[in-house]
Amino acid sequence: MDRIHNPFSPGAGSPPPELAGRDGILDQARVLLGRAQVGRPEKSLLLTGLRGVGKTVLLNEIEHLAQGGGYRTILVEALENKSMAVLLIPHLRRLLFELDRTAGAGNKVRRAVGVLKSFISGVKVKVGEVEFGLDIEPEQGAADSGDLEVDLPNLFTAVAEAAQERKAALAVLIDEIQYFSLPELSALIMALHKMQQRQLPLVLIGAGLPILPGLAGESKSYAERLFNFPAIGPLAESDAAKALRDPIEEAGEAIDPAALQEVFRLTRGYPYFLQEWGYQAWNQAGASPITLQDVREATELVARRLDENFFRVRFDRLTPREKQYLRAMAELGPGPHRTADIAGALKARITSLGPVRASLIRKGMIYSPAHGEMAFTVPLFDGFMRRAIPEFEPYGRGA
Ligand SMILES: Nc1ncnc2c1ncn2[C@@H]1O[C@H](COP(=O)(O)OP(=O)(O)O)[C@@H](O)[C@H]1O
């Protein structure tokens, strides 16, 4: 079939032709945005799930919803080695600059600029050109204590008050939120707590791997009260079928039910995999409808492409010892697995495994879905590990 009109879009963050099975989440987002705008408290959203389930796509969609509803938005992606302050400062600066140019009386925008400048001096980061187009001195003592848990709430308050004064609402969207350090996450949670207490029009919508298990004490209990954590997972069979069938029919072609069933069996409904199989099956098919046979013939190519791209990019960044740890997890099955069981499989002492585990978490390969448990961040990764390293070898006693 015509490759140019192939509707499927495998790739990180690529908008799918049909955003299937996510109406419930989008509805929750709509309610949150609507309520925050009229000053009614509502829990913020933290979309959690494995890689390739469609979190980034959802976050972008929610940003569109927010903008359509009159929000001003900031969308950032947290990175392994970048501080939250460095990430947010340029966006907040742009936002305040925009607010300054909207009609309205009052001095809250100018004050917020002073607080932002104070914040910048407090976190002691280099932010490039600190050019605001506004000649305002830092407000000494406003957000420069150097303690992020104090300074970030003060900064958010000043910014949200500025927005409120200009009759604006703000949505801060953060992708890959698990890359923030624990102090950064607690500071963010404290800042949101303050937004809610003061009924300020600033909402946060995050996406990433689950962060709750890593939090402790006060920030954990605040997080539980301030956020809903909708789990973004694989699609149910009917939604997976819709994700494939609708775009194909939209393009004037067809797919057999048996072909849809086979794709679901192979992908288990994981969105990234659905796009890959849809894409290759379309190209494989000589003519409409796409048949079971077309899917079967596409499968070898898809599996190879997934192994070479989706799985391999992550694998190649690992040390031999890290690979062995993941191979031990794969030996135990899809997971999650208890850390004690992993140590058992590796024939190593659990206490000796802290560093390798920490670096795998930092690299985004595994995460802790619950205390004392580890899981792969990529669906079906256990199968890939067994293909990549057919023979499992434990560390052995010395480890
Ligand atoms: N609801 C959905 N239905 C069909 N395909 C989807 C859906 N959500 C995401 N996808 C597809 O899945 C892939 C991964 O999406 P992405 O948002 O990058 O996932 P994540 O951010 O969770 O890793 C993309 O190719 C995207 O087009």
Ligand SMILES: [Mg+2]
């Ligand atoms: Mg993503």
